[in-house]
Amino acid sequence: MDETNELIEQRSKKLEELRAKNHNPFTQKIDISTCASEVIEQYGKYTKEELSKIETKISIAGRVVSYRNFGKASFAHLQDASGEKIQVYFTKELLKDKFPLLKLIDVGDIIGIQGRLFRTKTDELTVEVTDFKILSKALRPLPEKWHGLKDVETRYRQRYVDLIVNPEVRKTFSVRSKIIKAIRDFLEVRGFIEVETPMMHPIPGGAAAKPFKTHHNALNIDLYLRIAPELYLKRLLVGGYDKIFEINKNFRNEGISTRHNPEFTMLEFYTAYKDYEYLMTFTEEMLSYTAARATGAVKVPYGDTEIDFNPPWSRLSFTEALNNRGVPSEIIYDNQKALKWVRNRGIRIEPGMSHGKILDEIFSELVEPTLIKPTFIYDYPVELSPLAKRKEDNQDLVERFELFIAGREIANAFSELNDPIDQKNRFLKQLQARQEGDEEAHWMDHDFVRALEYAMPPAAGEGIGIDRLVMILTNSHSIRDVILFPQLKPEQ
RNA sequence: GCGCCACUAGCUCAAUGGUAGAGCAGCGGACUCUUAAUCCGUUGGCUGAAGGUUCAAAUCCUUCGUGGCGCACCA
Secondary structure: OOOOOHHHHHHHHHHHHHHHOOOOOOOOOOOOOOOHHHHHHHHOOOOHHHHHHOOOEEEEEEEEEEEEEOOOEEEEEEEOOOOOEEEEEEEHHHHHHHHHHHHHOOOOOEEEEEEEEEEOOOOOEEEEEEEEEEEEOOOOOOOOOOOOOOOHHHHHHOHHHHHHHOHHHHHHHHHHHHHHHHHHHHHHHOOOEEOOOOOEEOOOOOOOOOOOEEEEOOOOEEEEEOOOOHHHHHHHHHHOOOEEEEEEEEEOOOOOEOOEOOEEEEEEEEEEOOOHHHHHHHHHHHHHHHHHHHHOOOEEEEOOEEEEOOOOOEEEEHHHHHHHOOOOHHHHHOHHHHHHHHHHOOOOOOOOOOHHHHHHHHHHHHHHHHOOOOEEEEEEEHHHOOOEOEEOOEEEEEEEEEEEEOOEEEEEEEEEOOOHHHHHHHHHHHHHHHHOOOOOOOOOOHHHHHHHHOOOOOEEEEEEEHHHHHHHHOOOOOHHHOOOOOOOOOOO
């Protein structure tokens, strides 16, 4: 990382030369009047002749991303935060004594310029520079202009370089920002309040996952980075809020893959006096709105296919979905037959798995990859969902759905269990599973049960994996492409 | 955690056991409308690391490191 090479040395020399000539290579402040995209928008409509007749004086700052020298004149492109580039034209005639200073500018430097707009012979909108200033000297060279930066490791480790040279990366993160904003707007317009609940939990709850452990010195207690905000958000329902949401990080101490980063962003929202069926329609509306707002279209390309967010979406019960993939009904209700069936097909199961878990394995193997267009799968076995409310007409099932898009789980929602006695019993059952070796079983949370004992209104709640949603809406095939700084092993 | 693949100049890539190369960038020079500018000249390397085989290793073998993809775990 501390390596020096010839290129860095040459640039360092130029930096010293600037200092020697009384030009601070790291200037603090400059007044700028506009940005590249604004210039294009404001002046792009004028012809060469029109431009020469109107007042077009501007000042702008940006990174030099290309440079072409002609002896007594030079062209460069400046790229700024708007993501656009604007060509600038330096001439000895206008810059006089300052012109030789251009020798000390490299591609990568950030400069500020003043000038007037004109169009070149090839009709490109260009700034004729009347004055310029080096604002920040780059000591390291940028990757090559034509092939850019391709090495994925460097792209992730040095995302700043990736962002400078790969415009589509900037675009992805701009869409990510729009997605989150669209969701916030959608929820806020409907009366939801955004809240923040703890990241550090004494009892990691709300999901089946392995947590990260940390320690608070002054309190002398172990704490866990949260695996889900669910139990805190439901405490807020008890407290009297009826529409709340949180968009924030969750942390799970598990493997890393194209679909998993140890920290990831989750939306959870809760609405009182509604059930999971209400949330299906709500989700259709929210995500089709989000797709349209963030990408400009309700149908988005993903890989070789196209995902159509236009409602209504398919709805299949968990058992229907299994039936459709050739899983006989007898297996769905008979543990022994299920075990046998699974073994014959080589689906991996572990000893002691509950019937529900076995069905879930079958589902992941046979059904999940086939759910390409947005599809709700509803009514899950109760043992898979210790925080969801049972169906009134079938105590073995819960009022829960998951949303699948492009073969991936995007959302998980249910009518929230608000019966403290049932909740306590389900925690006890999880505790038993934990003692039998299920490391991901839920922990007992006595305070949460106590909260339910004060009565929580009936409510429906949902979690949406934001990173995965962003993947689909930006046609990204690795979660690392939608997280600015994905988790990697440290260098060296 | 397991398997497969990759790692060569600042960047993008060649070189398949026989003298480590190209393009771009850089440096020196020419050039006042270029935009992958052009033209002339030129610098740049412990081939991811360490061992081994061989007269000879970027190339074959072993171990390690980092990354990618797949599997496992999971959202």
